[in-house]
Amino acid sequence: MFQRLSNMMRGYQQQPDLPGTPPSPSHSSEPKEEDASASFEVNSTESVCQRMVALLEQGTMSDVTLLVGAAQYRVHKVVLCASSDVFQVMLSSPNFSDSRQSEVRLQEEPAVAAVFPAMLRFLYSGRITITHSSVLPTLVLADKYNIKDLSKACSEFMCERVVLASQSGLLVSWLQYAITCNQKPLTEACVNFVKWNFETVAISEQFADFDVEVLLFFLQQDDLVVQDEVTLYSHVVRWLEAQERCQPAEVMSALVEEVMLHVRFPMMTPRQLAELLLVPLTSRHKDFFVERMAMGMSFHSGHWERVRELIRTGRPGQQLFTPRVYTDEQWSASLVIDNYSRLPPYLTRTLVFHSPASLSEADRRPPVEWVVDVYPRGVWFRKFYLIVWQGMTEVPELVLRTVRLAFMPRSLVDGPLRFRLAVLIDGVTSGVHHVRTVATRSFLFTEEERLVNFDDLLSFDELNDSRARSPYLLGKDGDVLRLRVVVVPLHDVCKTAS
The missing domain is CATH 1.25.40.420 (Serine Threonine Protein Phosphatase 5, Tetratricopeptide repeat)
Known part of the structure; x- marks a missing residue:
C-alpha cells in the first residue's frame, strides 16, 4: 500500500497540465494569500531567557567584570548597554577609561549592593522580584543606571503600597528619595498620604x-x-x-x-x-x-x-x-451611609450642621447652617416643563453617573462669605483604615451663588460595582461609606486690614 501511494504521488507530480485547465500552483504568476490556520507561531521566550541567564551565571564569553563590594560579576557589555544608557557610555565610549578595562569598580552602598545581582538578572531576563524592603535600593540602581523599565516598575509598586510603607516605617525614606530624585508619581502619592x-x-x-x-x-x-x-x-x-x-x-x-x-x-x-x-x-x-x-x-x-x-x-x-x-467638631461633621449595597439608585442622603462664620473671636457674626446633600449612586434630573414668555419648553430627563456632594448655606445673613470646603473620604488598603481621598475648594457664597457641587469624588463604576468590593466601603461586610465634610472660613484679612 505504501508503495502504491508513493507511485501515485510521483505520478501526480510528473503529470503535465491538460489543455484548457488552469495552471498548477507552481506556474501561477499571482501570489496567493496564505491560510492563517496553516501558520504556527513559535514562542521560545522562556528558554531564551534561561539561556541568557545561564550566560550570566556561568560567565560564558563575558567581556568585562563588574566589582561591587566584595563580589565580582562576569557580564557582557552588549547586554548591559542594550538596557542602560549609563552602561552604554561607561562601557563603550572611547572617552571613558572604563571602556578599555577588563574590570570596572562600581561604588554602591551596602543595601544597594545587596540587590545588585537581582538587577543584573533583570537585564538578562526581564524578570525581578521586588519587596517592600528591596524596592527602594532597586529603584536607586534603576535611576543611577537609567534602566527606565525597572525604574517605572519600582515606582508603580511603591505608589500602590504607600499605606503599607507607612505601617512598616518606610514612608519617610520613600518620600525623601522621591523628592530628591524627582520621582513625580511617587512623590505625589506619598505627599497626599501624609497631608491627608x-x-x-x-x-x-x-x-x-x-x-x-x-x-x-x-x-x-x-x-x-x-x-x-x-x-x-x-x-x-x-x-x-x-x-x-x-x-x-x-x-x-x-x-x-x-x-x-x-x-x-x-x-x-x-x-x-x-x-x-x-x-x-x-x-x-x-x-x-x-x-x-x-x-x-x-x-x-x-x-x-x-x-x-x-x-x-x-x-x-x-x-x-x-x-x-x-477636623475639629466645630468645623466639620461626619456622614456614615450603612447598608450601601441596598441603596436604591439616585438616593440622596442629607447632612445638616453649623459652623462658625469667622475664625476671629472679634467677629460676632452668627454661625452658618449648612445643608450637604450626598448622591453616591448618581444624579437623576426628571423631565420637566419650563415656562417662558413664548410658552412652555420641555427639558428632557438627565442621568449623571457621578458621585456628587453638594454644599449650600441655608442663609447668608451678613452678606457674601468665603469658605474653604473639603470632603474627606475614608478607605481601606490591605486592611489599613485611612483617609483615602480628599477634595478641597475655596468658594465665595453670595445670594446669587449659593450652591457648590463636588462631582466625581470617586469613580462611580468602582464604588457601585457589585462584583468587586470597593476600597472605599468599610466595615466587616464592606458595606459602609464614611465621609467627613469640613467648612472653614477664609477671613479676608487683606481687605479688613487695608
Missing part, C-alpha cells in the same frame, strides 16, 4: 526622621488635614524634641524659630494660646513664642492695624491667617 493622614504619621516613630525641608513643606500646605492648629503645634514640638538629642543648643535655637515660623498661631483660640506658656519648649524660647502668641491675640481682638503690619512684613504674611483643613 498627617496625625497618623506624626504619632509614629518615623516622624522624627523627617528632614527639616520636608517638614517645612508640609507646614506650608493650606490643605493639610489636622484636628486643629494647636494639635499641629504639639506634633512639631515632638519633632523638635527628637532633634534635640542629636543637635547642639545653638543649632536648636535657630531650628525652633525656623520651624515654628510656619505654625499659624492666629488659628488657635485665645485659651489655647495662653496654655502654650505651660509647654517646656515654649518657656525655653519665651521671647520668640510671646511674639507669635501676640500675633494671634491681635487677630482675635480685631486689632487690624497690627494685622496689616504683619501681612506687609511678610513673616510669613497672609498665610499666617489662613486656616488648614481642620
Whole structure:
C-alpha cells in the first residue's frame, strides 16, 4: 500500500497540465494569500531567557567584570548597554577609561549592593522580584543606571503600597528619595498620604526622621488635614524634641524659630494660646513664642492695624491667617451611609450642621447652617416643563453617573462669605483604615451663588460595582461609606486690614 501511494504521488507530480485547465500552483504568476490556520507561531521566550541567564551565571564569553563590594560579576557589555544608557557610555565610549578595562569598580552602598545581582538578572531576563524592603535600593540602581523599565516598575509598586510603607516605617525614606530624585508619581502619592493622614504619621516613630525641608513643606500646605492648629503645634514640638538629642543648643535655637515660623498661631483660640506658656519648649524660647502668641491675640481682638503690619512684613504674611483643613467638631461633621449595597439608585442622603462664620473671636457674626446633600449612586434630573414668555419648553430627563456632594448655606445673613470646603473620604488598603481621598475648594457664597457641587469624588463604576468590593466601603461586610465634610472660613484679612 505504501508503495502504491508513493507511485501515485510521483505520478501526480510528473503529470503535465491538460489543455484548457488552469495552471498548477507552481506556474501561477499571482501570489496567493496564505491560510492563517496553516501558520504556527513559535514562542521560545522562556528558554531564551534561561539561556541568557545561564550566560550570566556561568560567565560564558563575558567581556568585562563588574566589582561591587566584595563580589565580582562576569557580564557582557552588549547586554548591559542594550538596557542602560549609563552602561552604554561607561562601557563603550572611547572617552571613558572604563571602556578599555577588563574590570570596572562600581561604588554602591551596602543595601544597594545587596540587590545588585537581582538587577543584573533583570537585564538578562526581564524578570525581578521586588519587596517592600528591596524596592527602594532597586529603584536607586534603576535611576543611577537609567534602566527606565525597572525604574517605572519600582515606582508603580511603591505608589500602590504607600499605606503599607507607612505601617512598616518606610514612608519617610520613600518620600525623601522621591523628592530628591524627582520621582513625580511617587512623590505625589506619598505627599497626599501624609497631608491627608498627617496625625497618623506624626504619632509614629518615623516622624522624627523627617528632614527639616520636608517638614517645612508640609507646614506650608493650606490643605493639610489636622484636628486643629494647636494639635499641629504639639506634633512639631515632638519633632523638635527628637532633634534635640542629636543637635547642639545653638543649632536648636535657630531650628525652633525656623520651624515654628510656619505654625499659624492666629488659628488657635485665645485659651489655647495662653496654655502654650505651660509647654517646656515654649518657656525655653519665651521671647520668640510671646511674639507669635501676640500675633494671634491681635487677630482675635480685631486689632487690624497690627494685622496689616504683619501681612506687609511678610513673616510669613497672609498665610499666617489662613486656616488648614481642620477636623475639629466645630468645623466639620461626619456622614456614615450603612447598608450601601441596598441603596436604591439616585438616593440622596442629607447632612445638616453649623459652623462658625469667622475664625476671629472679634467677629460676632452668627454661625452658618449648612445643608450637604450626598448622591453616591448618581444624579437623576426628571423631565420637566419650563415656562417662558413664548410658552412652555420641555427639558428632557438627565442621568449623571457621578458621585456628587453638594454644599449650600441655608442663609447668608451678613452678606457674601468665603469658605474653604473639603470632603474627606475614608478607605481601606490591605486592611489599613485611612483617609483615602480628599477634595478641597475655596468658594465665595453670595445670594446669587449659593450652591457648590463636588462631582466625581470617586469613580462611580468602582464604588457601585457589585462584583468587586470597593476600597472605599468599610466595615466587616464592606458595606459602609464614611465621609467627613469640613467648612472653614477664609477671613479676608487683606481687605479688613487695608
